[in-house]
Amino acid sequence: MTTTLRKHAVKLLAAAVAISSLATVGAAAVSTTDAPVPTAVLTSNLNSTVGNALTSDEVLTAEQALNKAKAEAEAKERAEAAAKAKAEAEAKAAAQAKQQSEQAYSALLNDPIAAKTVAYSSSLTAxxxxxxxxxxxxxxxxxxxxxxxxxxxxxxxxxxxxxxxxxxxxxxxxxxxxxxxxxxxxxxxxxxxxxxxxxxxxxxxxxxxxxxxxxxxxxxxxxxxxxxxx
Ligand SMILES: [Zn+2]
CATH class of the missing domain: 2.40.40.10 (RlpA-like domain)
Known part of the structure; x- marks a missing residue:
């Protein structure tokens, strides 16, 4: 399935390249003839070229494949953003815990009375x-x-x-x-x-x-x- 879709996407890309070269040819034609090319003619040429490259089903399948790839890329982006936010939250929590630990420790050291209360305590929070x-x-x-x-x-x-x-x-x-x-x-x-x-x-x-x-x-x-x- 994936391979088939990829083939169609390649074909669609080929079609896009064909369209772009056609536009260039059209522009060149305009400059040499000094006459504006009617839109209807361009459209007709494009339709003809694309029609030779891909069937309408193939175009649809390729578009679906591209949309799927786009959706997957967006989902990946969202997952990465969520992972980044989670890592940041964890780092922040760790920094806070470290700071609290240091504050509690310095309080313990600076307060002999607090130090004495923890002696022989089985519920030693420090x-x-x-x-x-x-x-x-x-x-x-x-x-x-x-x-x-x-x-x-x-x-x-x-x-x-x-x-x-x-x-x-x-x-x-x-x-x-x-x-x-x-x-x-x-x-x-x-x-x-x-x-x-x-x-x-x-x-x-x-x-x-x-x-x-x-x-x-x-x-x-x-x-x-x-x-x-x-
Ligand atoms: Zn004794």
């Missing part, structure tokens, strides 16, 4: 924001300790950085990897401050401070992804 804006340190082994002599060596509750340990804020780290004073995000637990160190807390280990020995014992050992906040 989760993805924090991850996107922090340095991933990898998977860490988490243990838990309290201020007692068994956990801490002494029962003063004083950390290596001179602060008094507090649940939901204090963690002990390897300070050669995580400098004391750093804000650390522990996936599933929240944001903490690296305030303490410990003899056994080396490389990818973090000791999380909790209020009682029983609680530390119950929490046992777990593993979580850790991020260093800016």
């Amino acid at each position: 989760d993805s924001v924090v991850k996107n804006n922090a340095t991933s340190l990898g998977n860490y082994k988490l243990t838990f300790y309290c201020p007692c002599a068994i956990c801490n060596g002494n029962d003063s509750g004083k950390t290596a950085s001179g602060t008094y340990a507090e649940e939901g804020r204090t963690i002990a780290v390897d300070s050669s990897i995580i400098p004391l004073g750093s804000r650390v995000y522990i996936d599933g637990y929240g944001v903490f401050i690296a305030e303490d160190t410990g003899g056994a807390i080396k490389s990818n280990k973090i000791d999380v401070f909790v209020g009682s020995h029983e609680r530390a014992y119950d929490l046992g050992v777990s593993y979580a992804d850790v991020y260093l906040l800016a």
